[in-house]
Amino acid sequence: MTPSCNDPAEVVIPLLDFSTTLAFNNLNYTVQQGSTSKTLLSNVSGSFRSGRLVAILGPSGAGKSTLLNVLSGFKAKGVKGQILINNEVVDRQRYRQLVAYNAQDVKLLPNITVEETLRYTADLKMSSKVSSSVKKTTINGIVKLLGLENCTKTQARLLSGGEKKRLSIGQELVSNPRILFFDEPTSGLDSESSYQVISYMKDLAKQGRCVISVIHQPSSELLELFDDIYLVAGGHCLYRGSLENLIPTLSEVGFVCPQYYNRADFAIKIASRSNPEMEKVDQLIRLMELDTNSDQNGNKRPDRLSPKPLDEDESRSQYPISQWRQFAILTRRTTLGTIRNFTLTVLRFIGHLLFGLIIGTVYYDIGNDGAKILSNIGFIMLTLLFIVFANAMSVVLTFPLEMSVFIREYKSNSYSIVAYFCSKIVADFPLMLAGITLFHGTAYYMTGQINEPSRAACFWAMCVGMGWFAQVYGLLGGSIFPIEVSPFIIPVTMLPGVLFCGFFIRYDELFAAFQPLTFVSPFRFTFEGASLALYGFGRKDLGCSEMFCYYRKAAKILDMLDMKDENFWIDVGGLVTIIVLLHVALYISLRMRLR
Numbered sequence: 001m002t003p004s005c006n007d008p009a010e011v012v013i014p015l016l017d018f019s020t021t022l023a024f025n026n027l028n029y030t031v032q033q034g035s036t037s038k039t040l041l042s043n044v045s046g047s048f049r050s051g052r053l054v055a056i057l058g059p060s061g062a063g064k065s066t067l068l069n070v071l072s073g074f075k076a077k078g079v080k081g082q083i084l085i086n087n088e089v090v091d092r093q094r095y096r097q098l099v100a101y102n103a104q105d106v107k108l109l110p111n112i113t114v115e116e117t118l119r120y121t122a123d124l125k126m127s128s129k130v131s132s133s134v135k136k137t138t139i140n141g142i143v144k145l146l147g148l149e150n151c152t153k154t155q156a157r158l159l160s161g162g163e164k165k166r167l168s169i170g171q172e173l174v175s176n177p178r179i180l181f182f183d184e185p186t187s188g189l190d191s192e193s194s195y196q197v198i199s200y201m202k203d204l205a206k207q208g209r210c211v212i213s214v215i216h217q218p219s220s221e222l223l224e225l226f227d228d229i230y231l232v233a234g235g236h237c238l239y240r241g242s243l244e245n246l247i248p249t250l251s252e253v254g255f256v257c258p259q260y261y262n263r264a265d266f267a268i269k270i271a272s273r274s275n276p277e278m279e280k281v282d283q284l285i286r287l288m289e290l291d292t293n294s295d296q297n298g299n300k301r302p303d304r305l306s307p308k309p310l311d312e313d314e315s316r317s318q319y320p321i322s323q324w325r326q327f328a329i330l331t332r333r334t335t336l337g338t339i340r341n342f343t344l345t346v347l348r349f350i351g352h353l354l355f356g357l358i359i360g361t362v363y364y365d366i367g368n369d370g371a372k373i374l375s376n377i378g379f380i381m382l383t384l385l386f387i388v389f390a391n392a393m394s395v396v397l398t399f400p401l402e403m404s405v406f407i408r409e410y411k412s413n414s415y416s417i418v419a420y421f422c423s424k425i426v427a428d429f430p431l432m433l434a435g436i437t438l439f440h441g442t443a444y445y446m447t448g449q450i451n452e453p454s455r456a457a458c459f460w461a462m463c464v465g466m467g468w469f470a471q472v473y474g475l476l477g478g479s480i481f482p483i484e485v486s487p488f489i490i491p492v493t494m495l496p497g498v499l500f501c502g503f504f505i506r507y508d509e510l511f512a513a514f515q516p517l518t519f520v521s522p523f524r525f526t527f528e529g530a531s532l533a534l535y536g537f538g539r540k541d542l543g544c545s546e547m548f549c550y551y552r553k554a555a556k557i558l559d560m561l562d563m564k565d566e567n568f569w570i571d572v573g574g575l576v577t578i579i580v581l582l583h584v585a586l587y588i589s590l591r592m593r594l595r
């Protein structure tokens with residue numbers, strides 16, 4: 001049963017027995033818009049203490065999410081000012097270990113269950129010295145704390161909005177962070193679920209954490225759960241202090257809250273752009289800017305806080321586990337997610353088998369017939385086109401969602417880019433290999449291609465090369481372009497490569513200016529490689545189903561296609577080079593996305 005908001009949550013995750021203060025002074029955040037710059041945060045200051053739940057309030061566009069992103073370290077470029085934890089400037093890497101950020105839109109891997117999600121997070125975020133029983137206890141504690149007991153075996157895609165939100169909060173709790181940021185954790189939830197989520201956050205604060213949340217128009221009941229308020233308008237701070245002091249402070253400058261009026265609504269109304277009393281708002285801003293030396297509750301900040309040194313019991317290495325372990329865990333998780341994506345996985349297999357059968361039926365037994373050479377060359381081309389589109393499009397459709405999970409996890413310091421990159425390549429490879437083998441096993445033999453193991457293997461290798469290229473190309477497209485455009489961009493950008501493959505126009509018939517382009521087309525390398533596998537290297541004369549077959553001799557076929565045996569290894573080298581370069585481009589693109 002989901003605990004009601006009044007049930008005390010049983011806390012199993014460790015309490016933090018030391019205080020933490022996050023202080024920020026004169027923060028400014030500017031973004032570049034063409035040649036001009038736009039200031040999104042101006043001279044905002046404040047401090048948040050452990051044990052207190054803080055609400056960041058403000059009208060839409062006030063800068064609440066921006067403030068949260070800056071304070072959580074997710075935005076660093078263009079930020080000026082000082083952020084201190086326990087009066088110390090902390091380097092970025094260490095900062096990310098201390099801070100957790102829960103974004104407004106929940107990013108979860110859809111086919112992984114609640115328990116698995118938390119277990120993988122624990123494996124990634126907890127030191128390998130932590131025993132599996134401790135990890136299990138921690139996970140159970142989080143599940144209980146967040147009321148997820150009923151859905152531990154449910155895949156994330158089937159969870160309700162509130163459960164998804166709580167699961168993503170749970171992921172942040174695994175590493176037991178000192179400071180937690182939430183961006184609109186109640187958006188899309190009904191009032192009861194909103195109350196529950198904020199109650200859980202209150203519990204987390206009571207356990208000794210700094211908990212700061214952007215909250216959109218909270219009801220009076222919900223607002224009561226917060227200890228402190230940080231009011232933002234137009235990138236400025238209008239109020240920071242306790243909830244009790246909010247109305248008295250606003251009334252000091254002449255904003256008097258009517259009786260029975262929701263305090264949050266009143267504060268947001270004052271902060272809205274439509275407020276005609278701008279001089280009073282400016283007065284509030286000046287008041288807050290002058291008061292940079294007082295803490296969240298209006299008390300003077302001591303020159304030196306007396307916290308526990310930050311590094312006393314924390315590991316200094318960037319990640320809690322080695323990159324090799326990260327790679328192994330991520331590969332397992334990606335494989336599980338792919339296998340569980342039943343529709344796509346089964347469709348991929350059925351698609352390869354079905355197309356193999358169709359192509360095998362249409363081109364039945366033509367492979368050794370000198371009278372049907374042109375059709376057989378069409379078979380080679382069709383094979384390559386099928387492989388490239390089937391494998392590129394399946395990753396284009398799934399990768400963008402995974403990317404958003406990757407960006408969130410990377411930014412919360414869960415693992416390195418290299419570990420993710422390698423796991424992605426390795427986890428997707430077997431499925432591609434299996435699909436192509438199924439297709440090859442059907443189409444190659446049904447079409448009556450030459451039954452020599454070495455030729456069949458070379459043909460299969462060219463198909464695998466094409467599939468590998470397609471997969472990385474799809475990943476690259478998915479990492480660069482949004483899902484709305486990548487299904488269009490990927491096929492369209494491949495077409496010039498198809499044009500210069502040697503099938504639609506012979507290499508020697510191309511304008512001289514176009515001929516070098518054939519050496520950057522993966523289709524040229526695979527088409528020539530597959531054709532040589534079938535007809536090159538001294539293949540004996542083909543059979544002939546008619547009176548006369550002009551192309552009985554394999555050498556004549558290669559001559560017609562302007563292909564030479566010695567090009568085979570150039571094709572292999574060219575294809576491998578393109579695939580390697582695409583991996584490099586994919587790696588760079590992932591890095592760029594994380595900036």
Ligand SMILES: Nc1ncnc2c1ncn2[C@@H]1O[C@H](COP(=O)(O)OP(=O)(O)OP(=O)(O)O)[C@@H](O)[C@H]1O
Nearest residue numbers: 031033038040058059060061062063064065066067
């Ligand atoms: N990269 C950017 N370039 C230009 N303007 C930006 C950029 N990011 C945010 N802004 C602007 O900064 C302002 C503050 O945005 P922010 O998302 O922080 O608002 P918010 O208070 O969280 O609003 P909401 O409650 O609607 O989510 C908005 O006017 C937004 O358009």
